Amino acid sequence: MIVQPxxxxxxxxxxxxxxxxxxxxxAVMVLLSIELILNSVNINFVLFDAMLADxxxxxxxxxxxxxxxxxxxxxxxxxxxxxxFRNRQTANIDEFDLMKW
Amino acid sequence: xxxxxxxxxxxSKITYGDGGVLAEYAWILVVLPxxxxxxxxxxxxxxxxxxxxxALATIGSIFVYSTALLYQHITEGIVNEFFVxxxxxxxxxxxxxxxxxxxxxxxxxxxxxxxLLVFIYATxxxxxxxxxxxxxxxxxxxxxxxxxxxxxxxLIQILIGWELVGVCSYLLIGHYWEIKENSSAAMKxxxxxxxxxxxxxxxxxxxALNTGTLRISEILYQSTHDYEAxxxxxxxxxxxxxxxxxxxxAQFPLHVWLPDAMAGPTPVSALMHAxxxxxxxxxxxxxxxxxxxxxxxxxxxxVMLFGVxxxxxxxxxxxxxxxxxxVLAYSTVSQLGYMIAAIGSGAYTAALFHLWTHAFFxxxxxxGAGSVIHAVHTNSMLEMGxxxxxxxxxFTTFIIxxxxxxxxxxxxxxxxxxxxxxxxxxxxxxxxxxxxxxxxFVTAFYMTRAVALTFLGEYRGHGHPHESxxxxxxxxxFLSVFAIGAGWVNIPGxxxxxxxxxxxxxxxxxEHHPESFDYAALxxxxxxxxxGISLGYFIYQIQASAENGDKAIKVEPIWTVLENKYYLDxxxxxxxxxxxxxxxxxxxxxxxxxxxxxxxxxxxxVASFLGQIVYNNFDQxxxxxxxxxxxxxxxxxxxxxxxxxxxxxxQYIMLFLAGVVTISLLILFII
Amino acid sequence: xxxxEIVTYFVLLLLLSTALRVVTTTNVIHAAVSLVFxxxxxxxxxxxxxxxxxxxxxILVYIGAVIxxxxxxxxxxxxxxxKNAELDNDKNKKAGAVIAFSIFLLFSYxxxxxxxxxxxxxxxxxxxxxxxxxxxxxxxxxxxxSFVLLAALIGGITLARKDEALIDxxxx
Numbered sequence: 047m048i049v050q051p052x053x054x055x056x057x058x059x060x061x062x063x064x065x066x067x068x069x070x071x072x073a074v075m076v077l078l079s080i081e082l083i084l085n086s087v088n089i090n091f092v093l094f095d096a097m098l099a100d101x102x103x104x105x106x107x108x109x110x111x112x113x114x115x116x117x118x119x120x121x122x123x124x125x126x127x128x129x130x131f132r133n134r135q136t137a138n139i140d141e142f143d144l145m146k147w
Numbered sequence: 148x149x150x151x152x153x154x155x156x157x158x159s160k161i162t163y164g165d166g167g168v169l170a171e172y173a174w175i176l177v178v179l180p181x182x183x184x185x186x187x188x189x190x191x192x193x194x195x196x197x198x199x200x201x202a203l204a205t206i207g208s209i210f211v212y213s214t215a216l217l218y219q220h221i222t223e224g225i226v227n228e229f230f231v232x233x234x235x236x237x238x239x240x241x242x243x244x245x246x247x248x249x250x251x252x253x254x255x256x257x258x259x260x261x262x263l264l265v266f267i268y269a270t271x272x273x274x275x276x277x278x279x280x281x282x283x284x285x286x287x288x289x290x291x292x293x294x295x296x297x298x299x300x301x302l303i304q305i306l307i308g309w310e311l312v313g314v315c316s317y318l319l320i321g322h323y324w325e326i327k328e329n330s331s332a333a334m335k336x337x338x339x340x341x342x343x344x345x346x347x348x349x350x351x352x353x354x355a356l357n358t359g360t361l362r363i364s365e366i367l368y369q370s371t372h373d374y375e376a377x378x379x380x381x382x383x384x385x386x387x388x389x390x391x392x393x394x395x396x397a398q399f400p401l402h403v404w405l406p407d408a409m410a411g412p413t414p415v416s417a418l419m420h421a422x423x424x425x426x427x428x429x430x431x432x433x434x435x436x437x438x439x440x441x442x443x444x445x446x447x448x449x450v451m452l453f454g455v456x457x458x459x460x461x462x463x464x465x466x467x468x469x470x471x472x473x474v475l476a477y478s479t480v481s482q483l484g485y486m487i488a489a490i491g492s493g494a495y496t497a498a499l500f501h502l503w504t505h506a507f508f509x510x511x512x513x514x515g516a517g518s519v520i521h522a523v524h525t526n527s528m529l530e531m532g533x534x535x536x537x538x539x540x541x542f543t544t545f546i547i548x549x550x551x552x553x554x555x556x557x558x559x560x561x562x563x564x565x566x567x568x569x570x571x572x573x574x575x576x577x578x579x580x581x582x583x584x585x586x587x588f589v590t591a592f593y594m595t596r597a598v599a600l601t602f603l604g605e606y607r608g609h610g611h612p613h614e615s616x617x618x619x620x621x622x623x624x625f626l627s628v629f630a631i632g633a634g635w636v637n638i639p640g641x642x643x644x645x646x647x648x649x650x651x652x653x654x655x656x657x658e659h660h661p662e663s664f665d666y667a668a669l670x671x672x673x674x675x676x677x678x679g680i681s682l683g684y685f686i687y688q689i690q691a692s693a694e695n696g697d698k699a700i701k702v703e704p705i706w707t708v709l710e711n712k713y714y715l716d717x718x719x720x721x722x723x724x725x726x727x728x729x730x731x732x733x734x735x736x737x738x739x740x741x742x743x744x745x746x747x748x749x750x751x752x753v754a755s756f757l758g759q760i761v762y763n764n765f766d767q768x769x770x771x772x773x774x775x776x777x778x779x780x781x782x783x784x785x786x787x788x789x790x791x792x793x794x795x796x797x798q799y800i801m802l803f804l805a806g807v808v809t810i811s812l813l814i815l816f817i818i
Numbered sequence: 819x820x821x822x823e824i825v826t827y828f829v830l831l832l833l834l835s836t837a838l839r840v841v842t843t844t845n846v847i848h849a850a851v852s853l854v855f856x857x858x859x860x861x862x863x864x865x866x867x868x869x870x871x872x873x874x875x876x877i878l879v880y881i882g883a884v885i886x887x888x889x890x891x892x893x894x895x896x897x898x899x900x901k902n903a904e905l906d907n908d909k910n911k912k913a914g915a916v917i918a919f920s921i922f923l924l925f926s927y928x929x930x931x932x933x934x935x936x937x938x939x940x941x942x943x944x945x946x947x948x949x950x951x952x953x954x955x956x957x958x959x960x961x962x963x964s965f966v967l968l969a970a971l972i973g974g975i976t977l978a979r980k981d982e983a984l985i986d987x988x989x990x
Contacts, residue, residue, distance in 0.1 A: 047822060048937075049933060049934070049936065050934070051826070052826070053929040053930060054926050054930070056929075057922050057926045057929060058834055058837070059833065059837050059856075062837045062838060063837075064917065064921055065841050065914050065918035066840065067797065068801050068910050068913070068917065069797075069906050069910050070841070071906060072846065072895075074846070074895060077888070078840060078849060081857075081880075081884065082837055082840060082853065085857060085860055088860065088872075089860060090929075092864055092869045092872055095869065096867040096868060096938070097937055097938060098938065099938040102951060103943065105869075106869050106872045106943065107951060107952055107956055109869070110872060110952070111959060111963055113876060113879050113880060114879070114963050114966075114967065116880070117884050117967075118967050118969075118971075119970070120887055120888070124888070124890070125977035127895060128894055128895070128977070129977055131894065139797065140795060143793060143795050145792070146792050146793050146794030147790065797910055798910075801910065801913055801914065808921060808924055812924070815928075
């Protein structure tokens with residue numbers, strides 16, 4: 047089957063993730079949206095692997111790495127959000143605007 | 148054009164040489180005083196004698212050099228002239244140079260001798276006076292200017308020397324310019340001379356245009372060889388040159404400056420207004436004599452007329468003067484009249500001989516008067532008297548001078564005056580002769596009056612007069628030697644060396660040379676002198692006291708006219724000076740203040756106005772605003788741009804992504 | 819159309835809707851659960867694309883660990899449960915939508931222009947082969963990634979530790 051629909055959906059997922067980053071107020075929701083983005087990239091990689099019938103399976107391996115890194119990143123990200131919450135008692139990222147003029 | 152010197156002089160059988168080294172270096176005489184004037188100006192004040200030593204050294208060397216020249220001239224004869232070209236105007240070459248011939252050498256000697264003695268006298272006379280150093284600078288400058296005049300081979304140089312002596316005269320007469328009278332007298336001298344100089348300049352221009360040259364020797368050559376062009380203008384040029392001479396040599400009616408010039412210090416009067424500057428006019432006529440004798444003969448008639456008028460008019464005024472220096476001043480005017488009359492009658496040698504002797508005895512008289520004035524601190528003879536007891540040497544030398552002036556043998560004046568009378572007789576000018584003889588009488592009379600009022604009788608003043616310093620009396624003694632002996636160089640029939648001296652020049656002098664004394668003239672002159680002296684002595688010493696003598700001879704209307712100098716000064720003021728002052732001078736002054744000054748001021752005003760405009764508009768509003776705007780603009784911009792930094796992460800991401808999209812679109816579709 | 823294609827399109831559609839739910843819902847828990855569904859559907863898609871191992875890894879790691887982590891995070895940060903209208907930053911919505919849409923257009927344009935073709939794989943991925951390649955060709959990144967995990971582990975623990983003995987974070 048043709049690959050175009052999958053690609054379009056992957057792009058849509060990506061842009062939805064972007065939308066989520068820009069719009070969500072809660073820090074955890076932002077991290078959620080980042081997961082969405084990473085997920086869409088995974089789809090792309092695997093799709094290309096399927097499209098090319100890669101004998102080295104580069105796409106899939108890379109996708110595994112991405113998943114791994116995403117997990118590590120979420121761990122750290124949530125730790126940071128936890129610390130911020132401890133400091134300010136809020137997870138609202140609009141509150142963390144100390145680095146302003 | 149070749150001037151055939153040899154042939155001309157062969158006509159008069161005079162031998163001469165070219166002067167050798169002395170003549171070649173005679174320019175030192177002219178240049179040296181100017182250099183030392185500069186030296187005195189810049190170093191005079193620091194020297195022990197305040198610059199007088201430089202002046203004395205200079206004039207001393209001039210005296211020595213001129214004596215050497217005279218000696219060589221007497222033994223060998225020198226006729227030479229040197230030219231230095233400095234450029235040309237159109238077809239005329241402007242040349243300076245120096246002449247070394249009989250006439251010039253005689254003048255060098257006169258200037259050198261009298262100047263040396265006057266300088267020595269002045270170092271003592273002017274001691275302690277204000278501007279001592281500047282006085283000697285001016286005196287040295289004057290000596291230089293006079294030498295420029297008498298050494299000039301071109302009309303241009305004569306004119307330059309003429310004006311230079313005028314300037315120095317102005318400086319020296321106005322030496323005590325803090326008193327208004329003195330500066331006015333200096334101005335009067337300068338302006339009167341300047342008016343006469345108009346004639347001189349026009350005459351020179353006419354001569355130059357019609358002969359095509361400025362060299363005197365060539366002009367004289369053209370005159371004596373009947374060139375057409377110069378013949379047409381000869382009379383006019385001759386009269387105009389004489390007008391110039393009238394100013395310098397104080398002939399009636401341009402003599403008015405000389406008595407007022409007595410406001411200057413006495414050494415100045417002695418040097419300039421007795422011996423040197425006033426003789427410049429006579430020198431000019433003598434230098435141009437071949438021109439006058441050759442083709443401007445009619446002009447000589449006018450010259451003689453004015454000379455005679457001057458001699459009698461000035462002599463009469465001298466009788467009524469109470470100021471000792473004024474008596475001598477009018478006496479000088481009168482004697483100059485004699486010299487001019489002599490030239491007018493064609494007696495070249497007689498005029499120069501009188502110039503020669505007059506220089507010595509008039510300088511002597513002036514220096515003696517200076518000695519007297521220095522002692523009694525007043526010029527007025529009414530406060531003098533009996534000074535023979537206090538100042539014997541001055542008295543003796545003054546008497547010698549008086550007798551020389553009056554013309555008694557064997558003193559100098561006798562011989563020179565006699566020659567003039569003889570020449571007038573020879574020309575057959577009886578009226579003028581009689582007038583001159585009366586003039587001789589008058590001369591003797593007023594001089595005796597002056598001597599009586601000053602030295603004889605009893606002292607009428609309030610001071611304590613005493614004899615003057617040696618530095619003042621020694622020059623007096625030297626001059627009296629000259630006053631006695633100067634006449635012996637031209638005794639007709641016995642020794643006429645002077646004639647030979649002064650006629651040894653490039654263009655021959657055609658005149659009558661008397662073979663022996665003209666007894667008619669001799670006796671009448673002698674008688675006039677003796678009668679004058681005795682009458683004077685009688686009225687002023689014997690019959691009554693000196694001051695009362697005036698009463699005896701006072702013939703009222705005539706006395707007042709004489710006292711007012713023939714109302715000549717009033718005439719000049721009323722009809723010449725005041726009209727000019729009130730109309731032209733005022734107009735020019737108003738033009739100067741209102742127009743010229745305003746124009747100049749307006750430049751400044753316009754400039755400052757423009758400056759204000761530029762400052763207000765460009766600088767304040769324009770440039771300042773621009774600079775301020777740039778800084779506030781940057782400030783504002785920064786203020787607005789900093790608002791981008793909100794610290795909100797989402798906004799940063801938004802901007803970042805917007806940029807990414809834009810650039811991607813750019814890359815994809817445009818680039 | 820084949821069954822394969824229909825199923826693929828269906829999965830993609832669901833994917834889209836769940837992802838939409840993730841970013842638009844006002845309920846935090848609903849967002850997290852929607853993400854679970856998105857990830858699950860992604861795994862199904864992977865299965866369809868014959869990437870079985872990756873699908874299973876996805877389910878294990880992502881859904882099994884990451885989402886749980888998220889839920890813990892939601893709990894600890896006391897995110898307001900239930901519908902909460904304050905979840906969205908209203909100011910950013912318009913600009914965010916514009917940017918997201920433009921990025922979507924851009925990406926789809928690039929992808930469609932750049933790639934065309936068909937899914938060529940026709941057999942299941944050999945896990946053994948995958949493992950071999952992973953540990954021979956990609957052994958270096960493999961080790962590095964394990965380091966990264968170690969660092970994340972240590973970092974996570976350090977950051978989130980609520981220890982009184984830890985006075986100054988700089989001492990770490």
